[in-house]
Amino acid sequence: MRNPCQFHLSSTIRHSAFIATAIAAIACSEATAPVIPAKYLVTTFNSTAAAGDTLVVKAQLADDNDHSVAISGKHVGWYIGDGHGQFTSNMTLTDADGVATNYFIAGEKANVTAQIVVSDEDRLQGHAAPISIVAGEPTLYRVTTSTTAPVIGTTISVSAQLTDRFGNLTPVAGRVIAWSTADNSGYYQIGVRANPGVSARPNRITVPNPRPGLSAETGTVAAPTSTTNSQGIATVDFQVGTSVNSTYVITADDGHGAVGNSLPITVHPGPVARFFVRVAVSDPPAGATIVATAIAIDAYENWIVAPGTAVQWSVSGGGTLSSASSSTDNGGNATTTLTTGSTPGTSYTVTATNSLSNATGTSPTITTLEQVSLASLASGFGSESSCGIATDGKLWCWGTQGVLSARPVPGKPIGDKTVSGVSTNSHSCAIATGTVICWGPNDVGELGDNTTTSRSTPAPISSSLSFSAVSTGTSYTCALATTGEIYCWGLSADGRLGDGTAHTALAPIKVAGTVSFTALSTGGGHTCAISTSGDAYCWGLNNAGQLGNGSFASASTPALVGGGHKFTSISAGESHTCGIAADGVYCWGDDTFGQIGDGMPGLHTVAPTAVKNSSTFVTIAAGGFHTCAIESGGRAWCWGDNTTGEIGDPDFVQNHSAVPIPVAGGLTFKSITVGGSGDLGDYYYYGPTAYGYSCGITTDGVAYCWGQNSQGELGTSAFNISSSSRPLKVDGQH
Numbered sequence: 001m002r003n004p005c006q007f008h009l010s011s012t013i014r015h016s017a018f019i020a021t022a023i024a025a026i027a028c029s030e031a032t033a034p035v036i037p038a039k040y041l042v043t044t045f046n047s048t049a050a051a052g053d054t055l056v057v058k059a060q061l062a063d064d065n066d067h068s069v070a071i072s073g074k075h076v077g078w079y080i081g082d083g084h085g086q087f088t089s090n091m092t093l094t095d096a097d098g099v100a101t102n103y104f105i106a107g108e109k110a111n112v113t114a115q116i117v118v119s120d121e122d123r124l125q126g127h128a129a130p131i132s133i134v135a136g137e138p139t140l141y142r143v144t145t146s147t148t149a150p151v152i153g154t155t156i157s158v159s160a161q162l163t164d165r166f167g168n169l170t171p172v173a174g175r176v177i178a179w180s181t182a183d184n185s186g187y188y189q190i191g192v193r194a195n196p197g198v199s200a201r202p203n204r205i206t207v208p209n210p211r212p213g214l215s216a217e218t219g220t221v222a223a224p225t226s227t228t229n230s231q232g233i234a235t236v237d238f239q240v241g242t243s244v245n246s247t248y249v250i251t252a253d254d255g256h257g258a259v260g261n262s263l264p265i266t267v268h269p270g271p272v273a274r275f276f277v278r279v280a281v282s283d284p285p286a287g288a289t290i291v292a293t294a295i296a297i298d299a300y301e302n303w304i305v306a307p308g309t310a311v312q313w314s315v316s317g318g319g320t321l322s323s324a325s326s327s328t329d330n331g332g333n334a335t336t337t338l339t340t341g342s343t344p345g346t347s348y349t350v351t352a353t354n355s356l357s358n359a360t361g362t363s364p365t366i367t368t369l370e371q372v373s374l375a376s377l378a379s380g381f382g383s384e385s386s387c388g389i390a391t392d393g394k395l396w397c398w399g400t401q402g403v404l405s406a407r408p409v410p411g412k413p414i415g416d417k418t419v420s421g422v423s424t425n426s427h428s429c430a431i432a433t434g435t436v437i438c439w440g441p442n443d444v445g446e447l448g449d450n451t452t453t454s455r456s457t458p459a460p461i462s463s464s465l466s467f468s469a470v471s472t473g474t475s476y477t478c479a480l481a482t483t484g485e486i487y488c489w490g491l492s493a494d495g496r497l498g499d500g501t502a503h504t505a506l507a508p509i510k511v512a513g514t515v516s517f518t519a520l521s522t523g524g525g526h527t528c529a530i531s532t533s534g535d536a537y538c539w540g541l542n543n544a545g546q547l548g549n550g551s552f553a554s555a556s557t558p559a560l561v562g563g564g565h566k567f568t569s570i571s572a573g574e575s576h577t578c579g580i581a582a583d584g585v586y587c588w589g590d591d592t593f594g595q596i597g598d599g600m601p602g603l604h605t606v607a608p609t610a611v612k613n614s615s616t617f618v619t620i621a622a623g624g625f626h627t628c629a630i631e632s633g634g635r636a637w638c639w640g641d642n643t644t645g646e647i648g649d650p651d652f653v654q655n656h657s658a659v660p661i662p663v664a665g666g667l668t669f670k671s672i673t674v675g676g677s678g679d680l681g682d683y684y685y686y687g688p689t690a691y692g693y694s695c696g697i698t699t700d701g702v703a704y705c706w707g708q709n710s711q712g713e714l715g716t717s718a719f720n721i722s723s724s725s726r727p728l729k730v731d732g733q734h
Contacts, residue, residue: 037061037069037098040076040118040126047129049085049106049114050136051166057087059118059126061098069098074120076100081115083107084133110135110168136164138172138232141252141260148263150240152270152300158221160252160260162232171232175258179221179236180251218243228254244269244302270298272309275352275361279338280717281407285396285732286344286368288409289717294334294352294361305332310354317348317366337717344370372396372410373734374703377695378422379623379675384711385424386675386695388703388730393418395430398730400711402427402440403454408712409731414439415458423522425472429479430458434466436479445506446475446490452506462507463487473522473572479508484516486529494525495556496540502556511539512557523572523622524677528579529558534566536579544575545606546589552606561588563608573622574677578611578629580620585611585629593625594658595640601658613637613660623674626692629660634668634699637661645725646676646692646707652725663694665727667704672696675713693723695730703730 040059049055059076061069074094078087084107092100104116116128141160150156160177162170219241226234238250250262275294284290294311296304311334312325322337338350350363374388374396385399388410395417396410401424404414417432427440427447437458438447445452448461461479465487469480476490476497487508488497495502498511515537520529525541528548537558538547545552548561565581576589576596586608587596594601597611611617615631626640626647637660638647648663676692693707693714704727705714715730 035063035067035069037071037122037124038064039124040100040120041066042116042118042126042128044104044116044128044131046131048132048134049104051106051108051110051133051164051168052136053106054088055104055106055131057102057104057116057128059094059100059102061094061100061124070096071098072096074098074100074122074124076118076120078102079117079119080104081117082113084109084112084114085131104131106131106133108166108168109133110164110166135168135170136166138162138170138175138256138258139165140167141177141254141258142167143250143252143260143262145238145250145262145265148265149268150265151268152240152242152244152298152302154240156238156240156265157235158238158250158262159233159235160226160228162228162254162258163260169232171230173228173230173232175228175232175234175254175256177226177228177234177252177254179224179226180253181218182249182251218246218248240267242300242302243267244298244300245305269302269304269306270300272296272304272354272357272359273299274359275311275354276303277350277352277361277363279350279363279366280712281409281411282364282366283369283412284340284366284409285411286340286346286371287342287733288368288731289337289339290366290409291335291337291717292350292352292363294328295332296328296334296354296359303332304328305330307332309334310356312353312355314351314353315348316351317346319346319348321350338366340366340368342371344368369412369732371734372703372730372732373701374697374730375701376422376671377673377697377703378424379673379693379695379713384675384693384708384713385428386673386693386705386713386715387414387422387424387428387430388697389419389422389430391701393420395419395422397424397428398715399713403456404440406711408709408717409715417458421469423470423472423477425474425522427472427475427477429461429470429472429477431467431470431479432458434468434482436461436463436467436470436477438472438477444475444491444504446472446477448477448489448506448508450507461489465508469520471520471522471527471572473527474524476522478511478520478522478527480517480520480529484518484532486511486517486520486527488527494541494554496522496525496527498527498539498557500557515558519570521570521572521577521622523577524574526572526575526577528561528570528572528577530567530570530579534568534582536561536565536567536570538572538577541575544590545604546572546575546577548577548588548606548608550606552604561608565608569620571620571622571627573627573674574624576622576627578620578622578627579608580617581608585613585617585620587611587622587627590625591658593641593656595622595625595627597627597639597658597660599658601656611639611660612658615660619672621672621674621694623694624676624692626656626674626676626694628663628672628674628694628696630669630672630696634670636663636667636669636672636696638663638674638694641676641692642725644676644691644693644708644723646674646694648694648706648725648727650725663696663706663727664725665704667696667727668699669696670699676708696727702733704728705730 222237385401400406419430429438450462570579578587617629695705
């Protein structure tokens with residue numbers, strides 16, 4: 001085939017034909033000239049993109065006349081000049097047609113334009129037409145409230161703005177929104193798509209003795225549904241409910257997949273309407289000091305937890321107030337103390353008033369009981385309570401004791417029996433004319449009445465024997481019969497019942513063997529007793545060497561304590577034991593806090609070890625993790641744990657003492673008892689925790705306590721006053 005650009009001229013061609021042939025030759029010359037790339041032509045399939053959508057973008061290599069240039073392998077870089085988007089790849093290569101392809105992901109912001117720019121290694125560039133980024137499909141509601149901290153019972157406004165998934169406004173009118181709400185304890189619907197099977201469970205701070213029948217509602221909306229206007233906005237009024245300090249979230253849902261939640265709304269109490277006044281006890285012994293606490297509450301009976309509310313105090317019936325005015329603290333409490341008179345049967349009421357709001361409140365009537373004169377004491381090392389026997393044989397207790405109500409001062413005598421001995425732990429037992437009577441929890445038969453029924457008043461054990469002493473341990477009890485035999489009942493773990501079996505006993509069972517005993521003491525899980533010959537025997541748990549028989553093996557029958565000492569008294573603590581022998585004072589078992597008293601804390605001792613002290617002790621008491629004793633002159637000494645000041649020296653700042661130190665105050669005592677407990681845990685990794693307290697009766701017949709008081713163990717004024725490392729007089733004594 002002839003090449004159309006090849007021409008053959010003859011001599012017969014006319015002049016006009018020559019001119020036409022020359023023009024054709026010039027055109028052919030331009031068509032075969034080399035093409036030089038000069039730029040890129042950047043195109044997109046759409047000029048708009050919804051926020052977050054992806055578009056295909058192509059960049060065609062071209063010359064100055066926009067003719068395509070087919071060069072492959074060019075490295076094309078992609079850029080967004082204004083930052084309103086991104087590419088799946090920052091660089092791509094041109095193909096055989098000179099085309100580079102990429103994917104543009106539109107940014108999250110609507111109503112802006114994106115400018116795409118490309119450039120290759122030869123600095124050839126190209127620009128796409130601006131891409132308008134618009135809002136996407138409506139999928140969310142931006143829910144806002146006029147306040148996120150409304151006062152209870154007020155009305156707040158709520159609005160819901162329809163948006164796309166990135167929060168861009170989508171002005172769609174006519175969508176019907178159902179309103180719902182959730183609090184921090186449950187969820188329920190208010191709107192048309194309510195779930196009738198789910199109810200509100202608001203989280204309410206309840207003041208003691210709340211108004212009967214008060215409903216703790218989350219709140220209500222003026223209408224269950226609203227419709228969006230031309231701007232895509234729907235509004236509603238929300239009536240804040242009566243559940244103070246709850247956190248609400250209001251939800252808008254149009255049933256088409258668009259949902260939104262408000263920021264959490266925390267409801268605050270209203271203004272002070274009155275005071276709720278409570279007292280630690282309403283039946284103290286005459287002369288006791290009682291703490292009165294005023295709590296400001298609003299019209300809906302909600303506790304106003306805010307400092308600075310002024311309270312003026314007054315009292316009827318006599319007595320003395322520690323302060324005539326005070327202010328609420330950070331917990332919303334204002335306090336004063338009432339010291340009652342010395343006459344039993346006197347009634348008092350304490351009134352709190354705020355002069356600015358005219359809010360007022362009155363305490364329950366406080367009627368004093370007879371004053372106390374204690375002859376002996378018992379403290380529970382496994383609990384936070386103390387009991388004492390008065391000179392007339394009546395039984396008084398304080399602290400937190402089993403199933404009884406906690407109280408910080410001695411209360412109404414327990415039961416109507418005259419008792420001669422008492423022991424307290426999580427449960428308590430006493431001796432009444434030879435009969436053991438017990439009260440408190442009874443989960444494993446520790447009350448010995450052949451049942452597992454807990455009791456708030458003393459009940460006799462199931463036995464016709466006559467007993468001279470009783471001692472309560474952790475979930476079990478042992479008692480010394482007048483025949484010299486020991487009987488135990490309750491939890492049998494680790495052989496603590498001493499009968500050689502592992503059977504829990506709901507009624508007394510005899511300790512194995514033929515040894516006759518004169519004294520006994522139960523501990524955390526072990527029991528020790530003194531035989532008529534002065535030998536000491538122990539049985540039960542022995543994980544710390546508390547049996548004193550040279551081993552760490554527990555024993556389910558009495559095992560002889562080593563050393564050949566002849567004992568006159570013995571005391572079993574949580575996991576150690578102490579005794580007074582003819583040749584000295586000895587302790588053995590756990591020594592984590594130095595409660596053995598030999599000057600070397602931290603080492604368990606499996607045999608009696610002499611206490612490091614030159615005094616002659618006549619009485620000793622082993623507790624949770626400390627020990628106290630009285631010397632012949634009446635001075636009290638303590639050693640071991642001092643976490644809560646239980647060893648009784650305010651100048652001693654260490655957390656324990658491995659040798660006896662004297663109790664501060666210069667008092668002389670005729671009896672002493674110790675309480676408290678703790679958790680040894682994983683000693684090597686987490687360290688032990690402990691608490692304790694001590695009580696004693698002076699030679700003048702006055703009871704004092706020191707150490708922890710979180711549960712009213714010290715018998716003075718109120719719960720939770722700071723622990724005292726100095727002896728405090730138990731309230732309500734002669």
